[in-house]
Amino acid sequence: MGDPAAHAKLSASGAVRWMGCPASVRMEELYPRSSSAYAEEGTAAHSLAETCLREYKDADYYIGQDFEQHIVDLEMAEYAQEYVNYVRALDGFLDIERRVDFSKWVPGGFGTADAILLKDGTIDVVDLKYGKGVQVDSDNNPQGMLYGLGAYHEFSHIYEIEQLRLTIVQPRMDHISEWEISTEDLLAFGEEASKAAELALTDDPPFNPGPKQCLFCGAKAVCPARAEYNLELAVEGFETVTNHGPLKKIAGLTNDEIAHILHNVDSFRNWANSIEAYAQDLLERGEIVEGFKLVRGRSIRKWRDEVAAAKSLVNKLNKKGAYTEKLISPTQAEKLLGKNSAILQKHCYKPEGKPTIAVEGDKRPAIVDDATEGFEVSEELENEAA
Numbered sequence: 215m216g217d218p219a220a221h222a223k224l225s226a227s228g229a230v231r232w233m234g235c236p237a238s239v240r241m242e243e244l245y246p247r248s249s250s251a252y253a254e255e256g257t258a259a260h261s262l263a264e265t266c267l268r269e270y271k272d273a274d275y276y277i278g279q280d281f282e283q284h285i286v287d288l289e290m291a292e293y294a295q296e297y298v299n300y301v302r303a304l305d306g307f308l309d310i311e312r313r314v315d316f317s318k319w320v321p322g323g324f325g326t327a328d329a330i331l332l333k334d335g336t337i338d339v340v341d342l343k344y345g346k347g348v349q350v351d352s353d354n355n356p357q358g359m360l361y362g363l364g365a366y367h368e369f370s371h372i373y374e375i376e377q378l379r380l381t382i383v384q385p386r387m388d389h390i391s392e393w394e395i396s397t398e399d400l401l402a403f404g405e406e407a408s409k410a411a412e413l414a415l416t417d418d419p420p421f422n423p424g425p426k427q428c429l430f431c432g433a434k435a436v437c438p439a440r441a442e443y444n445l446e447l448a449v450e451g452f453e454t455v456t457n458h459g460p461l462k463k464i465a466g467l468t469n470d471e472i473a474h475i476l477h478n479v480d481s482f483r484n485w486a487n488s489i490e491a492y493a494q495d496l497l498e499r500g501e502i503v504e505g506f507k508l509v510r511g512r513s514i515r516k517w518r519d520e521v522a523a524a525k526s527l528v529n530k531l532n533k534k535g536a537y538t539e540k541l542i543s544p545t546q547a548e549k550l551l552g553k554n555s556a557i558l559q560k561h562c563y564k565p566e567g568k569p570t571i572a573v574e575g576d577k578r579p580a581i582v583d584d585a586t587e588g589f590e591v592s593e594e595l596e597n598e599a600a
């Protein structure tokens with residue numbers, strides 16, 4: 215086993231990363247992550263939700279109050295309330311913000327489960343995710359399973375636990391994901407986690423880049439294994455380039471090659487974005503990145519003093535000319551009136567979204583008819599033009 219200090223790095227929240235890529239534990243020691251404004255907002259929302267459950271109050275009671283240096287507004291209150299309602303509807307003895315110990319499987323492994331509901335049969339482990347960037351599912355979710363293992367370890371001598379239900383409530387993405395796992399399968403996962411942890415703590419852990427494990431890795435911008443992975447991915451399967459040589463064949467990329475790029479475009483984009491952000495950080499710290507410099511971005515003009523500007527404009531143009539009136543958006547109205555407002559229900563509708571590309575397995579149905587319609591119109595227009 216390697217450095218004992220690394221043990222603390224085998225967190226439940228980082229399990230997708232360290233179970234996926236054993237070398238990430240050592241790499242993250244070299245490139246630790248700093249806390250983001252989003253993470254701090256999430257901490258505030260968790261603290262609010264916890265307080266609601268402890269004090270038997272709804273989240274709107276706390277609007278205007280300070281939680282972890284964030285003032286609770288209507289938006290945060292409504293989102294936190296969705297999680298609170300979900301937890302309140304479950305059966306069992308509620309344990310909130312429970313520290314769970316899974317060190318039996320993962321050295322030094324512990325975490326804090328947002329809510330655990332204990333009873334014979336099925337115990338629930340519920341996790342609030344306040345992020346809205348990446349949808350998280352509970353199916354085979356290592357974080358939830360490690361919390362589940364900790365809960366099982368601690369409570370299996372009190373309750374007859376047959377299975378665990380892991381739930382992720384992600385209110386800002388309108389997403390609730392529930393998944394059940396038998397204790398037998400959970401314990402088998404524990405063995406897997408144990409092996410992964412052992413590998414991660416060796417002196418020479420292997421790299422294993424991939425979209426999931428790299429996404430939140432502290433080393434994602436500078437990791438050579440991730441760079442190699444993306445560069446290889448970019449050329450793999452490219453007949454046009456590899457078989458015929460670049461610029462020798464008078465032909466565009468094949469549809470298969472376009473599909474290959476599309477399948478991997480998120481990986482390329484995330485990789486490129488993390489490198490760009492890292493390079494900007496280097497330049498801001500005064501380091502040299504050959505061929506690059508910091509410049510001022512585009513900005514828009516602003517009134518130096520709004521009151522003074524308004525006075526002059528009204529004098530010159532009168533009030534009607536100086537001001538515009540704009541109806542608030544449905545989202546702004548919802549914030550003011552609440553989700554179930556009769557005004558919203560009567561006057562609000564959701565137009566069909568513009569056609570957008572998605573992978574075949576996407577839950578939304580394909581818009582075959584619209585595409586055909588569009589094709590017919592184009593043909594008509596073409597005929598007309600001819």
Ligand code: SF4
Pocket residue numbers: 231235237238241421422423424427428431432433434435437438439440
């Ligand atoms: S960036 Fe990816 S491959 Fe590199 S250490 Fe992190 S998880 Fe592993």
